[in-house]
Amino acid sequence: MNATDKRAMVRNTLRTLANAVAVTAALVTGAAAQSYPSKRLTIIVPYAPGGQFDFVGRKLAQLLSSTDL
Incomplete structure (x- = not known):
């Protein structure tokens, strides 16, 4: 070459x-x-309240609802 x-x-x-x-x-x-999503999202955590998955789901929802993403 x-x-x-x-x-x-x-x-x-x-x-x-x-x-x-x-x-x-x-x-x-x-x-x-x-501008997605234009309406409210629902996060369903199919485990008992107060458990580790509930905690993670709540923290995730809190993070997603913040406007500084």
Whole structure:
């Protein structure tokens, strides 16, 4: 493989990487613009109250309800 082929391969790789970054940025921007969820969520913890899963569920709900996410 000569130097011209190597330069072409690097150029194609960089072009593909730039396209992937551009597509990813466009998808992330579109997803960030959505205001999901627009209504209240219900978290169901199918275990007894006062147990470790109840504690984790309550902490998770508290974290999700905070506005600084």
